[in-house]
Amino acid sequence: MPTDIEKVARKAEKRGIPSIARHVFFCGNSSCCKDKDEAKAAAKKLGKAAKHSRDEEGGFEFTPVECLSLCIHGPLAVVYPEGVWYAHVDEAAAEKIIEHHLKGGQIVEELVFARSGANPTTGEKE
Numbered sequence: 001m002p003t004d005i006e007k008v009a010r011k012a013e014k015r016g017i018p019s020i021a022r023h024v025f026f027c028g029n030s031s032c033c034k035d036k037d038e039a040k041a042a043a044k045k046l047g048k049a050a051k052h053s054r055d056e057e058g059g060f061e062f063t064p065v066e067c068l069s070l071c072i073h074g075p076l077a078v079v080y081p082e083g084v085w086y087a088h089v090d091e092a093a094a095e096k097i098i099e100h101h102l103k104g105g106q107i108v109e110e111l112v113f114a115r116s117g118a119n120p121t122t123g124e125k126e
């Protein structure tokens with residue numbers, strides 16, 4: 001009989017989790033966003049792109065969150081493993097982040113306001 005860990009591992013395998021290269025967390029809540037429709041459009045674009053990317057090696061996961069604890073200049077997004085935080089992630093910005101960072105590995109510097117986490121290769125804080 002499979003353990004709970006084995007069961008969730010199988011589910012993760014089916015969703016393509018082991019092949020994803022990046023994970024984006026997105027907050028489009030009204031506490032940090034002036035334009036709720038723009039936030040919804042950005043979330044939709046990120047979610048759709050993530051779904052399509054899972055068929056390929058190096059795809060990405062998208063997770064909408066309730067709050068990233070900053071609540072200003074949203075929509076906000078943070079992408080791991082790089083630990084890059086983006087502000088003003090409207091639909092056009094989401095498109096740039098998808099094409100350049102999530103698919104291409106190139107950070108969209110003009111939208112970055114903070115960096116966190118450790119270097120994914122060395123495990124050291126940069």
Ligand code: FES
Nearest residue numbers: 027032067068071
């Ligand atoms: S509501 Fe978006 S960061 Fe808090």
